[in-house]
Amino acid sequence: MKNLNRRIGLSAFLLGAAAVAPLRAFGSTCGELGSLQLPNTSITSAVEVAAGTFIPSYEKSTSERKIYPAAVPAFCRVVGVIHPVAESTIGFEVWLPVAAAWNHRLQGVGNGAYNGRISYGPLENAVNLGYAATSTDTGHTGGDVKFAIGHPERIADWGYRAVHVTTEAAKLILNKYYGAPPVHSYFNGCSTGGHQALQEAQRFPDDYDGILAGDAGNDRVHLNVGFLWGFAAVHPDGQLILPDDKLPLIHKAAIDACDAKDGVKDGILEDPLACKFDPAVLLCKGPETAACLTSTQVEATKKIYAGPRNSRTGEQIIAGYAPGSEVITGGDYTGWKNFITGPKEPSRLDVWKYWVFNNPDWDWHTFDYDHDVTTGDARMAEVNASSGDLRAFKAHGGKLMMYHGWVDPVGPPGDAIAYYDKVEHVVGGASKVQDFMRLFIVPGMSHCNGGQGYELAGGARGVDDPDGVPKWPHPDAEHDMLIALDRWVSQGASPEEMIAAHRKDGVVERTIPVCAYPKVARWNGKGSSDEAKNYRCVNQR
Incomplete structure (x- = not known):
């Protein structure tokens, strides 16, 4: 129905x-x-x-x-x-x-x-x-x-x-x-589909008039570096030092530290960039218990938040994961367990073995966060969708809408921000990038959908269940990204905010505006904080 x-x-x-x-x-x-x-x-x-x-x-x-x-x-x-x-x-x-x-x-x-x-x-x-x-x-x-x-x-x-x-x-x-x-052609994809979407914008700017790219992980080599980094952080000597039962402890502490900063205490971080949570507050004062972290667990947690850097230059390779992503409820993912603490080996290890080094016996412990990153980028140039030069797509009249979940445990949302900023730099500043590009980062949303927070409607996941993506009962350009994209392309009305929903058993319980980056939503302090109409978009930077 x-x-x-x-x-x-x-x-x-x-x-x-x-x-x-x-x-x-x-x-x-x-x-x-x-x-x-x-x-x-x-x-x-x-x-x-x-x-x-x-x-x-x-x-x-x-x-x-x-x-x-x-x-x-x-x-x-x-x-x-x-x-x-x-x-x-x-x-x-x-x-x-x-x-x-x-x-x-x-x-x-x-x-x-x-x-x-x-x-x-x-x-x-x-x-x-x-x-x-x-x-x-x-x-x-x-x-x-x-x-x-x-x-x-x-x-x-x-x-x-x-x-x-x-x-x-x-x-x-x-x-x-x-x-x-x-009349118009659109591409709609999330995860690898988001990566494909950005490849289209970069390599084939005339293929599509509008592109909807979700949770892209488009800098694919660096994404896989991030998987290695996170796994190594919790396996410093080959053994797991941060068990899954410590993740709820870290998650609660991060939420407690930062939830109120957005003006609404609801268990969701609307702006994790403003969260300066230090996991050292959980450091054990004596012997380790279920309610504290050892010093090595604290350091591992900090590394996951920080993300990998080039061992020689200190340059950020890919962003770390956001506070609030440690534990996820609702959807296909559970948090850090999926790609960091749960696997028996680093995720996507075979990409390094077979695509980069052409060596099935390659030992990930030898990974060099300088030379091996350079090697991966060189040998996998046709896979990375990391070019910020979208000038041809802009000249075609193309419109690009990106979206990302703030608690995505696969591709860190900071990577989407870094890509937006790169495009802004290449095309010549904020006003130029806003002519054709928008980024929406969704509070509490996991990878493409799901999570304990909100979801946007209109995206397409590369899954077989047609009900595996959120829909709006009565969709329009304020609530559905695909309709918003079509309106932008066909009528020139740019989307400045999208209404996201939190659902329980398929029923909308709360709504919030998701503002186009770099703006974020703030509750007015009047009316219900569960209704999008009581929020406004404010500058984040």
Whole structure:
């Protein structure tokens, strides 16, 4: 029902789009797309799918299959493979709603982690909103990185190329089917999808008119340095020194120290940058107990907050994790346990072994936080989406909305801030960057969604469950990022704040404005602190 409500809530948006760009004569039938000839591309199937009947091909058994919601309209499903270079086998799909339901827009959707499969959940959401939509498997199958052993071009496929060539193919297919190009094209992704989004803005500025990039971890080599750093901090001699049962202690102390600084004591840090929490307040006065930290545990905690620095220059490699991220409730992640204290080895270790050093026996204990970072950046240049030069995207008229959870335990939110600041410097200052870019950092939100705080609606995760992303019961440009992005692109109305919600059992309990960085929300001191209308955006710096 909530998908149906979302569709009804967008009816004015869809009708408006149709009025802007009426269709020319109908182009091709769905079946005719199966014989379409495209450069370096094979169309393997083009079939009509009845409403509510699609089942992902990788579901293991009938009993485990999840039929996507009946509210999903009928669409034409085009499946193909692209071979831009000899080593490439890039699978992709394009979903085309019937002409009467199309909103005259294309939405590319991103992937998650290193997964090699089509993002069916985001495709479903996009088509349900009237978009023609496309997704890629990034050139491989499975979730580990060994697909690239002996095949360096497949790293390029995963890193940037697959999304670009899929977008090119999708536009040609769309134009053939409808007899008209899209009025606007958008890319929507979080996590690896956010990384893909920024690759598009940096490398292929004409592919999309608007880009929605969440929790990107776009400086991928440095993100993986951060995983090594955090793991090493809690395993200084090979043994875990900061057990998981100490994380709630640290979390409570951080919240107690800083919660009131934002004017509302609610267990959520609205502005962790203002939090100067020192874990030394938990230092044991005598023997270690469950209620205190040893000196080595204090130092490990400080390192996690600080993040890694170049061992020679002292330059920050990637930001540390924010206070409040130690323990997370709600969603797929639990906090530092996921990537720091819980694993038996550093997360993404295989990236270093197989992609950077080409040595399955490489010993992470030998990692040098100067030379090895430089080596990683050089050998993985096609993976990092770290360039701040978005001038071509700006010149294209493109608009970029980034968002990030303040308690993200995967990609630290400080990295998103660092990237925004880099772009600001390259394009020539605050007024220039604000012409085309916004960053929203969400209090208490985890990685893409979830967490004990708030969530923004409208983003796309590279997950299969179409209900795995938050939605607003009656979406509009104040509550839904995708609608806000479309309004910015099509009408020039820039989003200065987005309304985020805290939900319990799917019901909205509290709302707050998330202000465009560098502003933050402050309660007016009047009215309920659970209602967004009682906040204002103030300068953070």
